[in-house]
Amino acid sequence: MLREHNVVIKDPRRVDLRFASCYPNLYRSAMSSLGFHIIYDFLNSREDVYCERAVYPYFRTLESSSPLKDFDIVGFSLQYEQDYFHVLEMLQEGGVPIRKSERTSEDPLVIAGGPCASSNPSPMTDFIDIFLVGEAEVMLDQFLDTYLQLDNPREELDAFLDIKGVYVPDNPVEMVIVENMRDAWHPIKQVIPETDDKDFIPAFGRAFLLEVSRGCTRGCRFCMAGCMYRPRREAPLKDLLEIAEKCRQATGLDRVALIGAAVSDYSKIEELCLELYERDFQITTPSLRIESISDELLTTLKESGLKTITIAPESTCRIRKVANKPITNDDIITIMNKAFNYDLNVKLYFMLGLPTETSEDLDNLLKLIKNLEEIPERRSALRISINPFIPKPHTPFQWVDFDFKEMKKDVKFLKSELKRSNLKIDSPRMALIQYVLSMGTADLGSTILKSLKSKVPIREWEKLAPKWDMDDELPWDNIHVGVRKDYLKEEYLKALNGVLTPWCEIFGCYDCGACDKSTKSY
Numbered sequence: 001m002l003r004e005h006n007v008v009i010k011d012p013r014r015v016d017l018r019f020a021s022c023y024p025n026l027y028r029s030a031m032s033s034l035g036f037h038i039i040y041d042f043l044n045s046r047e048d049v050y051c052e053r054a055v056y057p058y059f060r061t062l063e064s065s066s067p068l069k070d071f072d073i074v075g076f077s078l079q080y081e082q083d084y085f086h087v088l089e090m091l092q093e094g095g096v097p098i099r100k101s102e103r104t105s106e107d108p109l110v111i112a113g114g115p116c117a118s119s120n121p122s123p124m125t126d127f128i129d130i131f132l133v134g135e136a137e138v139m140l141d142q143f144l145d146t147y148l149q150l151d152n153p154r155e156e157l158d159a160f161l162d163i164k165g166v167y168v169p170d171n172p173v174e175m176v177i178v179e180n181m182r183d184a185w186h187p188i189k190q191v192i193p194e195t196d197d198k199d200f201i202p203a204f205g206r207a208f209l210l211e212v213s214r215g216c217t218r219g220c221r222f223c224m225a226g227c228m229y230r231p232r233r234e235a236p237l238k239d240l241l242e243i244a245e246k247c248r249q250a251t252g253l254d255r256v257a258l259i260g261a262a263v264s265d266y267s268k269i270e271e272l273c274l275e276l277y278e279r280d281f282q283i284t285t286p287s288l289r290i291e292s293i294s295d296e297l298l299t300t301l302k303e304s305g306l307k308t309i310t311i312a313p314e315s316t317c318r319i320r321k322v323a324n325k326p327i328t329n330d331d332i333i334t335i336m337n338k339a340f341n342y343d344l345n346v347k348l349y350f351m352l353g354l355p356t357e358t359s360e361d362l363d364n365l366l367k368l369i370k371n372l373e374e375i376p377e378r379r380s381a382l383r384i385s386i387n388p389f390i391p392k393p394h395t396p397f398q399w400v401d402f403d404f405k406e407m408k409k410d411v412k413f414l415k416s417e418l419k420r421s422n423l424k425i426d427s428p429r430m431a432l433i434q435y436v437l438s439m440g441t442a443d444l445g446s447t448i449l450k451s452l453k454s455k456v457p458i459r460e461w462e463k464l465a466p467k468w469d470m471d472d473e474l475p476w477d478n479i480h481v482g483v484r485k486d487y488l489k490e491e492y493l494k495a496l497n498g499v500l501t502p503w504c505e506i507f508g509c510y511d512c513g514a515c516d517k518s519t520k521s522y
Contacts, residue, residue: 024086041187059093068094126445230514388431396491
């Protein structure tokens with residue numbers, strides 16, 4: 001049984017626009033997504049709009065059990081490429097024609113936002129009318145106002161082109177971000193589920209979400225979010241404490257999950273956590289950067305109730321330099337020992353198949369993992385996740401191919417050598433499909449549609465895998481995210497030579513182009 005608190009109920013007959021906010025993944029993932037909360041709260045703050053939620057695999061809204069066809073706008077949050085299949089299923093079961101070419105003025109306008117919609121919308125252009133590129137609260141008001149002014153929005157899509165961040169396929173677009181975190185939308189009355197069913201419990205448990213920052217400038221060469229959402233922007237400490245108190249009052253919860261692309265890089269992270277702890281909050285957080293974990297931070301997190309820290313060594317020391325992650329094995333071991341001394345559990349994330357990786361690197365990765373496995377006294381205190389590396393648009397590694405056969409061989413090798421219950425290695429098959437969807441063109445529409453009716457053979461996905469050269473025009477070249485393409489090329493060449501690019505916030509600007517689109521707020 002599922003009960004929800006802080007659900008917004010309006011009379012659909014008394015609003016000008018009905019908006020279905022759709023999350024094409026499971027409920028627990030949807031309710032762990034701050035972006036999904038922001039859209040719901042932001043839209044329902046308008047008296048003329050009623051936003052309801054729909055999550056996969058349910059095809060009616062949670063608020064009124066309405067099918068998607070009943071709405072004026074159906075909006076999808078595209079966080080993961082593999083969710084594209086669920087988008088089509090939700091449209092079909094919701095009574096909305098799947099292909100945009102088959103919709104009429106009687107059908108909802110179908111839009112999409114989120115990281116995948118902002119990075120490479122091409123594979124979904126057969127199905128989505130309009131994409132929102134960047135951070136939605138910057139453009140949503142103007143988008144909805146424009147929609148309400150049009151007699152037939154579907155026939156007048158060009159009217160949206162004047163809105164910065166709105167992408168109508170085949171037209172160039174400039175990504176938009178919140179320039180100052182004081183202008184970011186912080187949802188206070190967050191919807192809180194109450195249930196004993198683990199399938200409906202969010203990733204952070206019974207907690208409200210507090211966004212401390214956006215963007216990351218560390219420069220990891222594999223990280224799409226770290227390249228696209230630059231520069232790093234912080235919310236003022238005083239504001240965060242006030243928001244936390246308001247959220248506690250609105251939700252009845254004392255547990256707060258700190259959210260951000262680089263939470264532990266927040267300039268006042270120790271002070272923030274200590275202040276929250278002294279106000280009797282329990283604190284949880286996603287992964288922490290090894291470079292910015294202090295004894296003071298670990299002490300406060302432990303005393304506030306945190307049970308597990310997550311860190312990402314990624315690979316061996318040599319490959320970390322390729323990826324521009326300047327941490328040593330000793331750094332990893334030191335943090336792990338400190339965490340275990342605090343009686344904290346540790347989760348480690350590794351990637352397999354990063355550029356220039358050789359069989360010798362794979363052997364060294366295996367040795368490193370086995371050495372790290374020996375550190376905790378309790379075997380259950382350590383969990384390890386190994387994920388195939390998947391090249392992403394707008395990163396220095398967007399010119400790297402995905403070698404499916406080599407990945408299968410390497411995964412098989414690691415599985416044969418690592419025998420532990422707390423080890424998870426992701427599927428090479430799913431990684432290949434994600435690569436194709438991430439890096440592909442609009443021609444993928446027919447294959448995505450085909451997958452709705454039958455399983456597409458893996459050989460077909462292999463044939464669809466793109467191979468991009470540095471001089472090629474890329475499907476996402478008309479999506480301008482701020483970082484210069486020449487800069488990405490420079491970083492790729494530095495990666496192949498194992499050359500690090502130190503953190504710009506300490507060592508100075510490298511003219512990547514991102515700071516031209518924003519100003520820092522701290």
